[in-house]
Amino acid sequence: MTVTQSEPVTSGTTTAGPRPATVRGCHTRPPHPRPTGRDRYTISEVAEHTGLSAHTLRWYERIGLMPHVDRTHTGQRRFSNRDLDWLDLVAKLRLTGMPVADMVRYAELVRAGEGTFAEREQLLTAHRDDVRQRIAELQGTLDVLDYKIDIYGDARRASERC
């Protein structure tokens, strides 16, 4: 169960036990260390680790932003290292202001399998262009701020002695 997700290879499946190779591996990434050696985390552990609230994690799942999260026999969520990797990516994308709807779209593509590689690449490329432009804008504003701050600094120094 739960091998519905398929990203090219990037998510570094990590630590515990033998896992089926979802895609024939032509790349492999060293797993970056996880808080514990396990592969099943409660929602509060994940909340702790990611800084998101448990509410938000459930909400992510509701809106389709999480690949199927495993459950215990009583219905409680158990997140895997793969899920944590996904959340790391989501956090990065959020940081750049990617709308949740776009991330959901991306998640859908991931769930849909390998046939969607091209579309995923396209989506990410478009977003990368956005980010580049945003950086340029921020740089522009930084210049204005520098200029203004200089002026205030000058005014202060002038009033201090002269």
Place this chain on the structure above:
Amino acid sequence: MTVTQSEPVTSGTTTAGPRPATVRGCHTRPPHPRPTGRDRYTISEVAEHTGLSAHTLRWYERIGLMPHVDRTHTGQRRFSNRDLDWLDLVAKLRLTGMPVADMVRYAELVRAGEGTFAEREQLLTAHRDDVRQRIAELQGTLDVLDYKIDIYGDARRASERC
């Protein structure tokens, strides 16, 4: 009337008619060109020029984000070049994600006069630090995006021929 605002000098008072020098000029900036040679613009002209809606301009005024905007005898707004300069700054700050509340605070300080230079400088400096950090974050995500896009590109090329 309407010389209640005082910024050190940066806002390049522009074009029409002699204006009282609000602060003794130790710097002067070349005025950047305005759509017309006038100094009184209707709300729709300003909307056109700034890309903001008339609604938003009124709302800015309501919440205290605009220095007093002049009115005709019938109560219609007439924006000055100075107002346009201010809106340019606001646009830049908005672009960096400065919360409206902070900009209102800054506007209050400007209205309060020269005694608030230090605090204004502080506010801008703090925001500049924010912006720098945001740029760094965006750069970080850009790296992740580059990496992912590479992977998708590789996968695509591999499936195309091999």
Place this chain on the structure above:
DNA sequence: CGCTTGCCTGGAGTGCACTCGAAGTCTCTA
């Protein structure tokens, strides 16, 4: 004079991204 256009106000509505509450179930420790 009526019509259109542009503007005014105050307040309500929108969309996004959470964030929380209520009511009930399950798990763990003493």
Place this chain on the structure above:
DNA sequence: TAGAGACTTCGAGTGCACTCCAGGCAAGCG
């Protein structure tokens, strides 16, 4: 076995930044 605490769902609430609406005034034109 009892109680605390973590978990479940669904739906409602929050904060931000607009965005729009109703109802009305003022000016210009034929």
